Amino acid sequence: MTGVRATLTCSGHDEKELGVGNDEQLTMDLGVPVEQTEWGKWVDPDRRAAQVQKFMDYAGIREIPSEPWPEDSAEVERLDSVIAELFPDLVTAMAPENADIADAFICFLGELFIRFAGAHWEDYQWFGRDKAFYDHINPLLEYGFDTDGDTAYGLMKLMIEDYDPADGGMFSGMAEMLREFAEEYSSSHNGK
Numbered sequence: 001m002t003g004v005r006a007t008l009t010c011s012g013h014d015e016k017e018l019g020v021g022n023d024e025q026l027t028m029d030l031g032v033p034v035e036q037t038e039w040g041k042w043v044d045p046d047r048r049a050a051q052v053q054k055f056m057d058y059a060g061i062r063e064i065p066s067e068p069w070p071e072d073s074a075e076v077e078r079l080d081s082v083i084a085e086l087f088p089d090l091v092t093a094m095a096p097e098n099a100d101i102a103d104a105f106i107c108f109l110g111e112l113f114i115r116f117a118g119a120h121w122e123d124y125q126w127f128g129r130d131k132a133f134y135d136h137i138n139p140l141l142e143y144g145f146d147t148d149g150d151t152a153y154g155l156m157k158l159m160i161e162d163y164d165p166a167d168g169g170m171f172s173g174m175a176e177m178l179r180e181f182a183e184e185y186s187s188s189h190n191g192k
Contacts, residue, residue: 038136038137039123039137042134043123043139048107048111051103051107051108052064052104052108054100054104055101055104055105055107055108056108058104059082060078060082061075061078061079064111064112067116067182068112068116068175068178068182069175070179071168071172071176071179076168076169076172076175079169080168080170080171080172081169082171083105083159083169083170083171084169084170086098086102086105087102087105087156087159087160087170089160090156090157090160090161093133093156093160094133099133102133103133103134106133106139106155109155110139112174112178113143113178113181114141116178116181116185117143117144117145117178117184118143118144118189119141119143119144119149120141120142120144121139121141121142122139122140122142122149123138123139123140124138124139124140124151125138126138132151133152133153133156134152138151138153139152140152141155144185144188144189145181145185145187145188146188147184155174158173
């Protein structure tokens with residue numbers, strides 16, 4: 001008896017003939033929908049991009065620059081004002097009625113660290129709703145150089161509660177952190 005043969009094409013790459021019994025796995029789309037996890041839904045790049053755009057539209061930011069905003073930029077001042085109005089304290093930031101705009105800002109802030117500090121989102125241990133902006137998930141930004149990551153909750157708490165008003169608004173502190181992390185990321189990848 002001859003083995004079953006199938007042709008596999010992967011994302012536009014060369015076709016490969018597979019036979020049953022090979023060490024390679026053959027998968028088929030049977031048309032059965034697979035339920036996506038809460039994490040999978042949150043981290044979806046299209047969803048996050050839409051949220052980033054939503055926040056940028058709200059804040060009047062046309063685009064993310066090619067490098068972190070300098071300290072005295074008009075965009076940082078605008079973002080300081082917007083953030084102070086939206087999130088005057090952590091309780092307000094975590095209020096259910098602010099969940100969508102808080103998520104949009106978290107996605108925006110994450111995108112900045114992804115672009116400038118080589119970060120990526122990871123699913124982190126959930127410690128309860130009082131320590132997370134989301135039910136059952138706790139997004140963590142893992143940076144592209146040797147430093148500890150930050151949860152979305154941790155970044156928001158840092159921005160809202162630990163900034164020094166003498167140094168500017170809440171976003172000014174995040175912008176400074178972003179510049180420092182971008183420099184550290186660049187140095188770690190350039191061997192300096």
